[in-house]
Amino acid sequence: MTERTISRFIERHYRHFNAASLVDAAKAYCAHLDGGGKMLVTLAGAMSTAELGLSLAEMIRQDKVHAISCTGANLEEDVFNLVAHDHYRRIPNYRELSALEEEKLLSQHLNRVTDTCIPEEEAIRRIERAVIDEWSAASQAGESYFPHEYLYRILLDGRLKESYQIPPEDSWLLAAAQKQLPIFVPGWEDSTLGNIFAARCIEGKAASRAMRPGIEYMVALASWYESTCSEHDIGFFQIGGGIAGDFPICVVPMLNQDLLKDVPTWSYFCQISDSTTSYGSYSGAVPNEKITWGKLNATSPRFIVESDATIVAPLVFAYVLGW
Known part of the structure; x- marks a missing residue:
């Protein structure tokens, strides 16, 4: 797509309200990168099941994303989709399902995420069988790794390659593994x-010490932020709300207020969310509120696009990629 077809369409038609915010955020993202900045992207919700990898993987390959904070669900669901895409079932009329119809899906081992059902045996159990060997080996050796490191290992050693059901270039986690992209997974x-790892620990088939915990993720994030910000401005592109965004944005006030460092705040901020701005809703808080917490400053470019992230994020990424 060398003619910037999508970008030109966005610039011509997206002129007001949330549409205009999308354009402003995308242009500022480009300006941030052009100025030598780095970008951390956060993934909440079910963005992997929504197949955001179709655009996010290319963002990673082209060095438009330099670190990711995501939920455990987004981490694993990209791999589930990679090996079981043909077995997923779409339910276009999901809003009309009765409780009994939901129970029928359960009996068929189809776990529904909005309009898409993840097949238990082909997706979840296939990855469990692959990763349990790594958990067991680490447990027996007294070693400890982060959740994403185990998945990086099974992706990079090729053991799943024969099971791929989508083009591998559409998997954002595979692209991240190939780049050895820093990933932080709070609340894994x-x-x-x-849940499966906890079950295996209860059975004695894995040791809890084999999994590095969330506090160690924060320590690793602090190390990454401090070393990166010494040479580059760092931006924050938040898809959805929740812990995927709340966890990493706090690293700046932690470094400055709790460790008495002197690091710069995030140099760019954008949140895509359908959470209504309201009293007491962190995910619905406007970006200015983050200034009072020492996460942003008065000159940080700040954007909020109150819309569906499955629509907005691919458009922003398309613009940044020059599509």
Whole structure:
């Protein structure tokens, strides 16, 4: 797409309201990169099941994304989609399902995420069988790794290659593994593989010490931020709300206020969210509120696009990629 077809369409038609915010955020993203800045992207919700990898993987390959904070669900669901895409079932009329119809999906081992059902055996259990060997080996050796490092290992050693059901270039986690992109996964225990790991620990088939915890993720994030900001401005592109965004943005006030360092605040901020701005809703807080917490400053470019991230994020990425 060398003619910037999507970018030109966006610039011509997206002139007001949330549409204009999308354009402003995309242009500022480009300006941030052009100025030598780095970008951390956060993934909440079910963006991997929404197949954001179709654009995010290329963003990673072209060095438009330099670190990712994501939920455990987004981490694993990209790999689930990679090996089981043909077995997924789309439910266009999901809003009309009765409770009994939902139970029927359960009996068929189809776990629904909005309009898409993830097949348990072909997706979840296939990845469990691959990763349990790594968990067991680390447990027996007294070693410890982050959740994403185990998935990086099974992706890079090729053991899943024969099971791929989508073009591998459409997997954002595979692209990240190939780049050895820094990934931070707060609250990983709240995921399918996190639940399975806990079950294996209860059975004695894995040791809890084999999984490095969330506090160590924060320590690693602090190290990455401090070393990176010494040479580059760092931006924050937040898709959705929740822990994927709340966790990493706090690293700046932690470094400055709790460790008494002197690091710069995030140099760019954009949040795509359908959370209504309201009293007490962190995900619905406007970006200015983050200034009072020492996360942003008065000159940081700040954007909020109150819309569906599955629509907005691919358009912003397309613009940044020059499509």
